[in-house]
Amino acid sequence: MSSHQTRYGGYAAMTGRTxxxxxxxxxxxILVVDDEEPVRNLVAEIFRxxxxxxxxxxxxxxxxxxxxxCRGSVDLVVxxxxxxxxxxxxxxxxxxxxxxxxxxxxxSGAMSAEERAAxxxxxxxxxxxxxxxxxxxxxxxxxxxxxxxxA
Numbered sequence: 001m002s003s004h005q006t007r008y009g010g011y012a013a014m015t016g017r018t019x020x021x022x023x024x025x026x027x028x029x030i031l032v033v034d035d036e037e038p039v040r041n042l043v044a045e046i047f048r049x050x051x052x053x054x055x056x057x058x059x060x061x062x063x064x065x066x067x068x069x070c071r072g073s074v075d076l077v078v079x080x081x082x083x084x085x086x087x088x089x090x091x092x093x094x095x096x097x098x099x100x101x102x103x104x105x106x107x108s109g110a111m112s113a114e115e116r117a118a119x120x121x122x123x124x125x126x127x128x129x130x131x132x133x134x135x136x137x138x139x140x141x142x143x144x145x146x147x148x149x150x151a
Contacts, residue, residue: 028144029053029070033063033079033091034107039129043078043107046133047140060086064094067102074102076140080129081108081115092122103143107131 034040057063
């Protein structure tokens with residue numbers, strides 16, 4: 001058994017879902033939300049190439065609809081902070097009203113101190129755009145390991 005399988009095998013056994021950096025199983029699902037199509041497509045492709053199943057949305061409403069449609073299979077939401085007229089706060093509140101355990105990573109090119117404070121306790125990570133693919137993947141792995149191990 002590889003070190004990755006030893007370290008992450010509990011999640012695979014518990015859920016049946018995993019990624020190549022864990023062990024064999026159904027890929028984990030990430031919902032990518034960004035109102036800018038090129039950014040949304042780039043982030044989605046980074047995750048696809050790493051073996052994740054990716055859903056994507058271009059607004060808070062679209063993201064919530066997609067999340068509701070696949071609620072049991074979304075492992076992580078990666079969202080831009082500014083989404084048209086709304087912010088990630090609206091999406092976080094909508095999903096958290098339905099289930100408290102969904103983890104979020106927020107991406108943003110610019111957030112005020114007040115905006116950061118509004119989500120800081122509600123999200124697992126906040127990353128600044130532009131984000132390097134390795135940094136994004138590492139953050140997703142940290143979050144998924146943290147929430148599945150109960151740490």
